[in-house]
Amino acid sequence: MSKNVLILADVRDKKLRNVALECLAVARMIADGGKVTATVFGSSAKDLVEQLAHHGADHVITVSNPELDQYTSDAYFQAFKQVIEKVQPDAIFTGHTAVGRDVSPRIAARLGLGLISDCTSVEVQDGKIIFTRPIYAGKAFVKKAVKEGLIFATIRPNNIEALATDTSRTATVEDLVVSFDKDLLRTIVKEVVRKTADGVDLSEARVVVSGGRGVKSEDGFKPLQELADLLGGAVGASRGACDAGYCDYGLQIGQTGKVVTPDLYIACGISGAIQHLAGMSNSKVIVAINKDPEANIFQVADYGIVGDLFEVVPLLTEELKKVLG
Numbered sequence: 001m002s003k004n005v006l007i008l009a010d011v012r013d014k015k016l017r018n019v020a021l022e023c024l025a026v027a028r029m030i031a032d033g034g035k036v037t038a039t040v041f042g043s044s045a046k047d048l049v050e051q052l053a054h055h056g057a058d059h060v061i062t063v064s065n066p067e068l069d070q071y072t073s074d075a076y077f078q079a080f081k082q083v084i085e086k087v088q089p090d091a092i093f094t095g096h097t098a099v100g101r102d103v104s105p106r107i108a109a110r111l112g113l114g115l116i117s118d119c120t121s122v123e124v125q126d127g128k129i130i131f132t133r134p135i136y137a138g139k140a141f142v143k144k145a146v147k148e149g150l151i152f153a154t155i156r157p158n159n160i161e162a163l164a165t166d167t168s169r170t171a172t173v174e175d176l177v178v179s180f181d182k183d184l185l186r187t188i189v190k191e192v193v194r195k196t197a198d199g200v201d202l203s204e205a206r207v208v209v210s211g212g213r214g215v216k217s218e219d220g221f222k223p224l225q226e227l228a229d230l231l232g233g234a235v236g237a238s239r240g241a242c243d244a245g246y247c248d249y250g251l252q253i254g255q256t257g258k259v260v261t262p263d264l265y266i267a268c269g270i271s272g273a274i275q276h277l278a279g280m281s282n283s284k285v286i287v288a289i290n291k292d293p294e295a296n297i298f299q300v301a302d303y304g305i306v307g308d309l310f311e312v313v314p315l316l317t318e319e320l321k322k323v324l325g
């Protein structure tokens with residue numbers, strides 16, 4: 001049965017995040033001939049309409065209120081709720097990003113909806129929409145279906161293929177000005193200070209080179225950064241490395257850090273504690289470099305290199321430079 005589907009498009013630095021396009025792919029499949037609406041917030045919203053249309057949106061609701069230029073829970077909550085009330089969708093999708101993880105449960109609670117969070121796949125089986133999500137910190141996966149009522153889910157980045165760009169697609173556009181209850185806007189963002197330099201977004205990176213306590217110092221991350229730069233990837237870390245002060249907690253991958261699903265994950269000097277595996281074990285190819293042949297990380301690795309990371313990583317970089325030119 002065709003459905004009216006709404007997605008909230010995640011924006012970072014005035015650009016659409018890949019997960020917005022991945023949500024559109026899910027929306028198109030679920031809509032089954034119905035209408036797919038994308039809503040996008042902030043002053044850059046109108047510039048993103050074409051890209052949303054090219055990836056599956058039939059209708060785009062831009063909300064350009066200046067209060068939405070930086071994410072705050074209160075402003076996004078009020079704006080998203082008004083969009084939902086206007087669209088009256090049968091299904092809603094957001095990315096399982098910092099934004100989606102914060103705003104979606106609030107919306108679900110306020111509107112009395114169920115929420116399936118952190119979906120790694122969505123498929124239609126015998127007319128039923130089946131959502132797969134990890135449980136027990138990624139040790140197992142559960143399949144869920146919504147029996148009745150509105151479908152609401154967050155989609156884990158990098159798990160679902162976006163639709164190929166179709167430049168012949170167009171979308172109708174609606175500019176919505178939301179009215180805020182100012183008393184309920186309890187946070188004002190005065191300035192955003194980036195901890196890390198601009199680079200590839202860790203949670204959407206296709207290649208992640210991660211360091212653990214084995215890197216031994218802040219400087220120990222330099223060869224990892226060089227390898228990541230060469231492969232167009234991002235650097236991540238274990239909590240061991242963050243706790244030791246070798247890097248910022250923004251790089252932490254795992255149960256209490258970021259969840260990543262790159263095409264290639266290179267773990268350097270990481271033992272492979274279950275809490276770390278929870279954040280990376282779904283990566284498509286895992287390479288582990290560790291001097292301890294018994295390290296747990298080798299249990300999940302597709303390729304294991306037993307050796308000193310300070311010898312192996314520069315050698316790998318040199319060899320890859322020859323191949324990649």
Ligand code: FAD
Nearest residue numbers: 212213214238239240254255256257269271275276291309
């Ligand atoms: P270690 O376990 O100390 O491993 C270091 C590894 O480096 C060793 O295997 C060693 O053989 C290897 N090594 C040393 N020198 C070299 C060298 N020169 N070359 C090659 N290899 C070398 N951890 C996370 O990562 N993410 C989380 O989100 C997270 N959440 C947690 C939540 C809770 C509630 C708890 C209790 C723990 C959590 N942890 C998390 C911590 C986790 O349990 C581990 O302590 C942590 O992952 C260990 O980090 P590590 O592998 O870098 O360090």
